[in-house]
Amino acid sequence: MSFVTAHDIFHAYGHRPILERVNLSVAEGEFISIVGASGCGKSTFLRLLLAEERPDRGVISIDGAPPAREPDRARGVVFQRYSVFPHLTLEGNLVAAEGLGTRWGRLHGAARRAARERARATLERIGLAHAAAAYPSTLSGGMQQRLAIAQALTARPRILLLDEPFGALDPGTRVAMHDFLQEMRAETGMTVFMVTHDIQEGFKLGDRVVVFDKPRWDPQFPDAYGATITYDFDARHGGIPFQTLKEDTRVLQSA
Numbered sequence: 001m002s003f004v005t006a007h008d009i010f011h012a013y014g015h016r017p018i019l020e021r022v023n024l025s026v027a028e029g030e031f032i033s034i035v036g037a038s039g040c041g042k043s044t045f046l047r048l049l050l051a052e053e054r055p056d057r058g059v060i061s062i063d064g065a066p067p068a069r070e071p072d073r074a075r076g077v078v079f080q081r082y083s084v085f086p087h088l089t090l091e092g093n094l095v096a097a098e099g100l101g102t103r104w105g106r107l108h109g110a111a112r113r114a115a116r117e118r119a120r121a122t123l124e125r126i127g128l129a130h131a132a133a134a135y136p137s138t139l140s141g142g143m144q145q146r147l148a149i150a151q152a153l154t155a156r157p158r159i160l161l162l163d164e165p166f167g168a169l170d171p172g173t174r175v176a177m178h179d180f181l182q183e184m185r186a187e188t189g190m191t192v193f194m195v196t197h198d199i200q201e202g203f204k205l206g207d208r209v210v211v212f213d214k215p216r217w218d219p220q221f222p223d224a225y226g227a228t229i230t231y232d233f234d235a236r237h238g239g240i241p242f243q244t245l246k247e248d249t250r251v252l253q254s255a
């Protein structure tokens with residue numbers, strides 16, 4: 001059963017097509033790694049899933065309905081830039097993330113104390129326990145990114161969108177955050193879309209690795225065509241492609 005579906009998506013900025021004929025069907029709980037050249041539209045695709053933008057043509061559906069525009073607990077996000085609350089301490093950031101799922105956006109009393117304890121445990125797990133009372137601006141870029149990832153995971157979203165989440169991290173921290181993400185995923189069964197420039201990371205974490213690329217290319221007009229999904233690899237079974245976009249299927253699709 002498809003949980004997230006992109007059907008025949010076309011999206012342009014002005015006269016520049018960015019994405020064309022993007023089709024993807026994702027089951028609940030799957031981990032999709034997205035790779036592709038810089039500027040080919042990977043972040044744009046995540047923004048469409050988030051409903052920050054609507055596709056010019058085609059349909060995106062999540063659990064059978066168009067993605068909701070309002071931020072909700074269903075979708076957690078870690079973007080290329082850090083997305084933590086600057087006016088809250090590290091602990092406050094994690095407690096606030098739990099509050100996102102409540103009616104008033106805040107927790108009180110025993111629930112708040114329990115959230116605080118979980119926040120401390122999470123900070124311990126990501127190596128930031130010593131900085132629980134510090135503000136994000138006092139942290140290094142890599143530490144802020146770790147906090148942002150922990151924050152998104154704390155809200156236990158049904159869908160997690162990660163845009164190059166580990167780019168700023170040193171190799172040791174990166175592996176620790178991989179473990180953390182995998183543990184959280186095993187606990188929650190969430191569906192994950194992760195854009196990465198590290199193809200090894202894509203295959204290590206993903207169930208599938210999808211490649212965005214431009215199948216059509218005019219050297220005179222490099223912006224004339226958009227990118228689509230050219231490969232969809234099964235990362236769990238030796239990287240065998242599920243589907244490779246062939247010339248004849250392209251003709252059929254555009255016919």
Ligand SMILES: Nc1ncnc2c1ncn2[C@@H]1O[C@H](COP(=O)(O)OP(=O)(O)OP(=O)(O)O)[C@@H](O)[C@H]1O
Nearest residue numbers: 013014018036037038039040041042043044045080
């Ligand atoms: N709001 C916008 N208005 C106009 N053009 C945009 C807008 N957002 C993105 N673009 C352009 O669309 C193209 C795709 O951008 P996008 O950020 O999706 O690429 P990307 O694959 O995420 O690249 P990177 O790997 O460098 O992050 C780029 O050429 C970018 O300049």
Ligand SMILES: [Mg+2]
Nearest residue numbers: 042043080163
């Ligand atoms: Mg991007």
